[in-house]
Amino acid sequence: MNNYDLAIIGAGPTGLFASAFANLHGLKTITFEALSKVGGQVQWLYPQKNIQDIAGYKSITGINLINNLSLQAAKTTFITNHKVKIIERKENSTFSIDDTYTVKSIIIAAGLGAFRPKKFPIQLNENLQKHFHYFMTTPEDFTNKDIAIFGGGDSALDWSLQLAPQSHISIVHRRNQFRGLESSVQQLKNLDNVEFFTPYLPKDVNLVDNKIVLTLKAVGTDSIIEKKFDEALVAYGFRSDNLQLRRWGLELEEGLLKVSRTMQTNIDGIYAIGDTVNYPGRVPMIALGFGEAQIAVTNIMNDLFPDKKMTLHSTSI
Numbered sequence: 460m461n462n463y464d465l466a467i468i469g470a471g472p473t474g475l476f477a478s479a480f481a482n483l484h485g486l487k488t489i490t491f492e493a494l495s496k497v498g499g500q501v502q503w504l505y506p507q508k509n510i511q512d513i514a515g516y517k518s519i520t521g522i523n524l525i526n527n528l529s530l531q532a533a534k535t536t537f538i539t540n541h542k543v544k545i546i547e548r549k550e551n552s553t554f555s556i557d558d559t560y561t562v563k564s565i566i567i568a569a570g571l572g573a574f575r576p577k578k579f580p581i582q583l584n585e586n587l588q589k590h591f592h593y594f595m596t597t598p599e600d601f602t603n604k605d606i607a608i609f610g611g612g613d614s615a616l617d618w619s620l621q622l623a624p625q626s627h628i629s630i631v632h633r634r635n636q637f638r639g640l641e642s643s644v645q646q647l648k649n650l651d652n653v654e655f656f657t658p659y660l661p662k663d664v665n666l667v668d669n670k671i672v673l674t675l676k677a678v679g680t681d682s683i684i685e686k687k688f689d690e691a692l693v694a695y696g697f698r699s700d701n702l703q704l705r706r707w708g709l710e711l712e713e714g715l716l717k718v719s720r721t722m723q724t725n726i727d728g729i730y731a732i733g734d735t736v737n738y739p740g741r742v743p744m745i746a747l748g749f750g751e752a753q754i755a756v757t758n759i760m761n762d763l764f765p766d767k768k769m770t771l772h773s774t775s776i
């Protein structure tokens with residue numbers, strides 16, 4: 460029951476399209492995703508942004524792209540909340556994954572590794588945790604509210620711009636300068652319902668009458684202020700690690716996987732695609748990952764069925 464032709468590790472856009480393309484070629488495919496939802500960086504970092512460099516779409520929001528890719532890959536078995544830890548080669552040239560799944564081939568589409576948000580620096584009790592968010596996937600949850608947004612990068616600014624038409628926004632950042640786009644900062648400065656607290660650092664936080672009561676300290680002074688909010692969004696960036704890749708015996712170059720022109724790693728039967736790989740001239744873009752998925756799946760078909768004449772085009776399958 461746990462036998463598959465192909466296991467894909469990571470369900471970002473690249474892993475999703477590889478799953479769809481493998482389905483098309485009739486490969487029994489299982490795809491693992493460490494996080495609770497598929498979609499990788501697009502799902503978690505910029506679901507509402509318009510992507511304008513995917514062939515065939517003048518513009519498509521991140522979330523719509525991920526929904527479409529998921530529909531296209533519907534025949535795949537998806538296992539979310541499962542970070543793959545162990546890959547072992549078996550004697551009959553199959554692989555065992557986490558001692559549970561037996562697969563004939565593997566595609567690693569793990570991006571920069573399983574990523575998790577950098578946490579708010581003050582310990583939050585269970586009730587406060589319900590009001591602190593690290594992702595903004597459903598803007599409706601933040602309508603008509605007083606929102607604190609922490610951070611100085613593009614995510615903090617994008618979330619502020621997106622929520623400003625419907626809520627009061629307070630941007631809290633430890634510096635006066637922002638890392639994100641200056642044009643976004645200027646746009647936000649022109650809005651009446653957006654306040655800037657810079658350079659401020661959070662010092663204390665409590666929940667009183669279901670409101671976040673936040674103590675902020677002005678950096679370099681003794682000045683303290685107290686503000687109340689309904690919800691808080693934390694955009695301090697992400698940590699990701701691909702230490703796993705080393706443990707699996709894969710060859711890396713500058714922290715990313717080295718692949719041949721067929722997208723195979725140094726281990727026969729293990730391929731890698733998307734942001735997890737590096738080669739001269741590669742750029743971290745979605746469309747490129749789609750093409751790499753097609754190269755990897757086509758070569759896996761050749762590996763698994765060497766005597767079969769490969770049907771290349773979907774129109775002929």
Ligand SMILES: Cc1cc2nc3c(=O)[nH]c(=O)nc-3n(C[C@H](O)[C@H](O)[C@H](O)COP(=O)(O)OP(=O)(O)OC[C@H]3O[C@@H](n4cnc5c(N)ncnc54)[C@H](O)[C@@H]3O)c2cc1C
Nearest residue numbers: 469471472473493499500542543570572573733734743745
């Ligand atoms: C703000 C921003 C805007 C961008 N805009 C664009 C754009 O307009 N156009 C464009 O082409 N590109 C854009 N990009 C880049 C694009 O998002 C990435 O190139 C793309 O997401 C890479 O896809 P991927 O599937 O290779 O990796 P990811 O999207 O990183 O997905 C990898 C997935 O693998 C999972 N994973 C990792 N390790 C494991 C494991 N051991 N077990 C199970 N699962 C695992 C992770 O949890 C993750 O979900 C943007 C990126 C950012 C940050």
